[in-house]
Amino acid sequence: NAGVTQTPKFQVLKTGQSMTLQCAQDMNHNSMYWYRQDPGMGLRLIYYSASEGTTDKGEVPNGYNVSRLNKREFSLRLESAAPSQTSVYFCASSGLVTEAFFGQGTRLTVV
Amino acid sequence: GNSVTQMEGPVTLSEEAFLTINCTYTATGYPSLFWYVQYPGEGLQLLLKATKADDKGSNKGFEATYRKETTSFHLEKGSVQVSDSAVYFCALTAPKAAGNKLTFGGGTRVLVKP
Numbered sequence: 001n002a003g004v005t006q007t008p009k010f011q012v013l014k015t016g017q018s019m020t021l022q023c024a025q026d027m028n029h030n031s032m033y034w035y036r037q038d039p040g041m042g043l044r045l046i047y048y049s050a051s052e053g054t055t056d057k058g059e060v061p062n063g064y065n066v067s068r069l070n071k072r073e074f075s076l077r078l079e080s081a082a083p084s085q086t087s088v089y090f091c092a093s094s095g096l097v098t099e100a101f102f103g104q105g106t107r108l109t110v111v
Numbered sequence: 112g113n114s115v116t117q118m119e120g121p122v123t124l125s126e127e128a129f130l131t132i133n134c135t136y137t138a139t140g141y142p143s144l145f146w147y148v149q150y151p152g153e154g155l156q157l158l159l160k161a162t163k164a165d166d167k168g169s170n171k172g173f174e175a176t177y178r179k180e181t182t183s184f185h186l187e188k189g190s191v192q193v194s195d196s197a198v199y200f201c202a203l204t205a206p207k208a209a210g211n212k213l214t215f216g217g218g219t220r221v222l223v224k225p
Contacts, residue, residue: 004154031210031211033210033212033213035215040119040217040218041217042115042200042215042216042217042218043155043200043213043215044215045212045213045214048210048212049210050209050210051210056209056210058212090154090155092155092213094211096211099145099157099160100157100211100213101156101157102147102154102155102156103154104153104154105153105154
């Protein structure tokens with residue numbers, strides 16, 4: 001019963017490096033999301049995909065790109081990492097009438 | 112736009128004490144309201160929800176009532192345990208919002224001491 005699976009769990013990058021965070025869900029959900037969690041600021045939406053084939057910006061999209069590869073997978077890419085992108089990243093998914101289910105998170109440090 | 116405001120923590124309690132975490136929201140129409148809990152080192156998981164005014168969500172001894180007149184969704188538990196130590200997030204989804212996006216409050220850290 002995997003739910004939402006994110007990889008990697010931890011990552012350290014140097015400023016300017018790129019990386020892709022992977023997310024997959026096995027619940028046949030239409031919608032998927034990427035959030036970042038920073039102390040005292042709760043979770044802020046980076047990008048979301050309401051359905052396969054569509055993606056839209058959330059509250060804090062600058063510096064990120066996403067790809068909805070298929071119904072199961074939704075990846076987040078940092079093209080040129082900056083220290084301000086040090087955060088914990090969460091992927092989530094939801095169906096039409098179900099609540100959102102979250103992955104375990106990726107702790108990213110940019111030095 | 113939509114927003115959620117919840118009390119800042121940390122909240123430190125003794126075991127068996129009463130817990131209240133205040134949450135108020137701003138949204139047009141009738142949003143759905145949620146409480147999520149995050150245990151150390153884990154992702155968020157749904158604790159309870161309410162989808163219309165005067166609904167009461169409940170789970171694991173926690174309760175929250177959707178109050179439209181005060182735009183509030185306060186979380187309560189009558190007798191907390193050490194295992195309730197976690198970060199609690201109030202959140203909403205706006206009606207007819209594309210993709211059922213969640214808007215979160217800042218989170219409240221709760222520490223229960225034996």
